[in-house]
Amino acid sequence: MSPAVQGLLTIAVAVTVCVGYFYSSNLLLDRVLFPAKGPNAGRNINVANAIRPWLFLFPAFAALALYLAYPVFESLRLSLFDRSQGNAFVGLDNYQRMIAEPKFREALGNNFLWLLIVPAASTAFGLLIAQLTDRLSWGSIAKSLIFMPMAISFVGASVIWKLVYEARPATVEQTGVLNALYVFFTDNNPLAWLTIPGWNSFLLMVVLIWIQTGFAMVILSAALRGIPEETVEAAIVDGANPFQIFFKIKVPQITSTIVVVWTTITITVLKVFDIVFAMTNGQWNTQVLANYMFDKLFRANDWGVGSAAAMVIMLLVTPILVWNVISVKRDYR
């Protein structure tokens, strides 16, 4: 059976089963188990209404529990066991082995750089572009073009930027933009940028900044529009210059949105895998945690250390997770 047909069948089966489940379980509840008639009609309606939410919730939350909640605990467990020793409990051995590896320390160090630079740069560029295009007649076209990389896969973006960083021998014409400019302005020999430690991590970050700026811009642009006009008008009347208006009036009013954008990009950074995988595969000092983990899990087949690395990523996400949960409790009460 061709996969496409299988796909269509799966959609049909999934839709039927899903709708069938909700429809028949409701019917069962209302007509058979707790019918809204007879001597206990009132009580039955109440019981049925107390059960119904769980019918609606069950499939989604079962999937969530299995596909996202359980793996957190299973990864934690795997990180404490060693497969090569017959699944023996080894305590923190995997973590110790991991920390002793130079490649892990390199990945951790790089990840901190990524965490510092990418969210900051994306948010700053996003804010700048949002402000500049705010009252521009052709602003929406400009924003649309800057937003476009959001639709491009990390892999596609890697190919796009590899062409930018392309290095050709010094004797022939450069086909990568970066080297063409570099040779033109400095008259030095072209460099293989992606193999130069220090520069290369930064150039990989540029790819993610390029993608994420559009996201930051869209959110911040909406936030800027939401600022009450009176505050800006009042500042103008008081003689504030455009920079003062931007930094002292507008930015303070959208701080919470800036934090949201920043944290969202932070999470994306922690998960970034494809860009490093496709462009350098962690060579030349560009390793990051997500790619290190993939290496351990699927190349070295070392589930213990791989899971330990996954737990490190989880640990780095946890503060944001806790903060989000707290703000839900505050907002929805």
Added chain:
Amino acid sequence: MSNIAGHRSGAVWAVHLSVVFLVLLWSFPTVGLFVSSFRTADQIISSGWWSSLSTQESQRPPVRIAGDEFEEGGAFVIEGTLFELDEVKVSSWGTSSRRPTEFEPGATAELEDGASLSVQVDGSYRLSSPVTLEGQRLPRVFTTASSPPEFTTENYTNMLSSSGTAGGMGKAFLNTFTVTIPATIIPILFAAFAAYALAWMEFPGRLILIAAVVALLVVPLQLALIPLLKFHNAIGIGKGYMGVWLAHTGFGLPLAIYLLRNYMAGLPGDIIENARVDGATEFQIFTKIVLPLSFPALASFAIFQFLWTWNDLLVARVFLIDSSGQTTVMTNFVVELLGTRGGNWEILATAAFVSISVPLAVFFFMQKYLIRGLLAGSVK
């Protein structure tokens, strides 16, 4: 309130110019890939793509003279033209790679065995020799010529026909659709019902469940790889489409529930209360009222999930792609090309552009829903 910088026209110009600069900076890399995918392999390695947009003087790849000879005044002659295009203008030429610019157009070069070769400005050449040229190795001609922009769709026809140099892309393209469409539709079904319950039903523990969804929004899916692969192997689906559909469903659910719940909670309560008073069941309210009204949120999520599953590499590699090579997807196809044909930019650029063309089309046609979804989806 007009432009706050509007008092001075200089400032307005500065704003316009800096936005133009930023837009160019942001689109330049993508345009480069796009343009490169319409150039031949020789063009790509001999000049930067930006120079292909205008008439350029460049050293062209050598052409070996070929053709049928004829006799003329006791000499054996081959005539022909070096270029298929009319508008190429030769500025200098040569017959050895060490001196590719030795001769002016129109000059005659003396070759071994008394043969002579001349090349004109338009690229037409005449090779004459006192002895027959039959069976001889004919000379190569190196030219420096200015040529107008020149593009070809050859790369695309090569890639899309399965017999081409890097065949198999058509298959990867179809596979990607096979992954994405069920992986987009199934989570919506699951999530819509749960979102309705979280938005409009009263029950104990509702807040905790909402908090759980928000918490799961940020859990990195990296943690799920090994545990779920073990689980899929244990229940017998192993690596395959079923596995990748289920995985994408699970990973997409938190965002789906979160987006849909927020949207549904904002629907006018009177309609739902009235329907309840009129005796509609919850199931009817959901399917007849809430679901149709939630269309914008459903569309937003569908676009997100489609883009995310189309662009995904990690989940496909872990849950779908096995050693048989039959189930590759576009992203993986491009990554493998990067490994095996890293220098063949005509193939890479074309494959990459095909792989990003679908998301780009979705992006430009449904940007409204995408932006709406982004605004609703970023956790407050």
